[in-house]
Amino acid sequence: MSLLSRIALPSVLSGIVFSASIHAQSANILLYHHIADDTPHSTSTTTAQFAEQLDHFEEQGYKIIGLEEMVHRIQTGEALNEKSLALTFDDGFVSVCENAYPELKRRGLPFTVFVSTAPVDKGYTGYCNWQQLKEMSKNGATIANHTTDHGYLVRSSLNDAHWLQNAKDSINKAQQRIKEEIGTAPMLFAYPYGEYNNELKHWVSEQGYIAFGQQSGSIGLNSDWQALPRYNAAGNYGSVNSLRHKINAHPLPLNYSELPDPVTQQRQPTMTVNLLPSKDAYYPHLRCYINGQALEPNWLSDTSFSVIPQQPLGNGRHRVNCTAPHRNGSPFYWLSQQWLVMAE
Numbered sequence: 225m226s227l228l229s230r231i232a233l234p235s236v237l238s239g240i241v242f243s244a245s246i247h248a249q250s251a252n253i254l255l256y257h258h259i260a261d262d263t264p265h266s267t268s269t270t271t272a273q274f275a276e277q278l279d280h281f282e283e284q285g286y287k288i289i290g291l292e293e294m295v296h297r298i299q300t301g302e303a304l305n306e307k308s309l310a311l312t313f314d315d316g317f318v319s320v321c322e323n324a325y326p327e328l329k330r331r332g333l334p335f336t337v338f339v340s341t342a343p344v345d346k347g348y349t350g351y352c353n354w355q356q357l358k359e360m361s362k363n364g365a366t367i368a369n370h371t372t373d374h375g376y377l378v379r380s381s382l383n384d385a386h387w388l389q390n391a392k393d394s395i396n397k398a399q400q401r402i403k404e405e406i407g408t409a410p411m412l413f414a415y416p417y418g419e420y421n422n423e424l425k426h427w428v429s430e431q432g433y434i435a436f437g438q439q440s441g442s443i444g445l446n447s448d449w450q451a452l453p454r455y456n457a458a459g460n461y462g463s464v465n466s467l468r469h470k471i472n473a474h475p476l477p478l479n480y481s482e483l484p485d486p487v488t489q490q491r492q493p494t495m496t497v498n499l500l501p502s503k504d505a506y507y508p509h510l511r512c513y514i515n516g517q518a519l520e521p522n523w524l525s526d527t528s529f530s531v532i533p534q535q536p537l538g539n540g541r542h543r544v545n546c547t548a549p550h551r552n553g554s555p556f557y558w559l560s561q562q563w564l565v566m567a568e
């Protein structure tokens with residue numbers, strides 16, 4: 225955190241905010257679940273689609289790097305290929321071991337698997353086993369923490385005094401199991417369902433984890449390191465056409481740790497965003513959407529706007545996405561905020 229402030233602050237003070245050199249310090253992460261032809265559409269990337277994606281990344285000059293390396297390079301300002309991608313797989317489904325892994329190994333690509341340890345410990349069919357995970361870890365895979373049981377971590381935060389302790393126990397235990405079985409456990413954590421609140425994020429940060437949600441977006445110097453976005457590369461979003469602009473996107477310039485706590489009891493919660501001055505992102509063409517429907521931003525100044533859902537939101541997860549184009553039309557600058565509505 226302190227290192228991040230030291231890097232970020234001078235660039236803000238000098239007024240040369242988000243210059244071309246900082247653009248090179250942004251990157252994108254893709255999120256997968258199943259790589260299979262017979263699993264649920266919304267969480268699946270077919271084997272053919274997956275190979276097609278990997279071909280596309282290579283053809284377009286993208287460099288696939290490990291997640292830890294990507295984060296480290298951005299945080300420390302080390303050189304990063306302009307087109308850097310990281311591949312992540314949540315849950316440790318068996319198709320990742322059986323279908324994705326051979327393809328990734330053949331191409332020599334690094335990747336990260338966020339594993340919930342209880343299904344693996346119990347030997348559930350449908351999940352990779354420890355032997356498979358260990359084998360992958362010797363050939364490019366990072367095996368990382370996705371809790372023990374994939375429970376909802378923050379849904380009981382409003383009515384259960386033990387919710388945080390339960391979350392801590394699940395994360396600690398999973399970390400211990402990964403270390404025991406794989407021999408090493410990186411400080412990387414993915415929130416089940418991408419659900420978190422500020423209190424959990426704070427504890428995760430204190431422990432030293434870098435943590436990942438499921439909202440879309442790009443990462444850069446001003447990211448919230450305990451709420452990093454990933455682009456879903458499955459279901460309707462799995463085609464090369466759908467991914468083309470996202471893998472080339474940059475973070476919308478703002479301090480991401482200032483975004484509101486995603487857990488809300490309001491049905492029409494306000495997201496206020498203070499953009500950083502940018503000579504590249506063209507704010508007048510900023511567009512916002514909630515759950516895919518257009519949402520008019522309410523401009524408070526040249527660089528500050530708020531968005532409020534026009535219709536009351538039902539309980540559960542919703543996502544607000546905002547994008548602004550580069551002055552030249554492309555690439556896009558991206559922001560996504562999750563709302564987890566838990567009203568009476």
Ligand SMILES: [Zn+2]
Nearest residue numbers: 314315416417
């Ligand atoms: Zn998951």
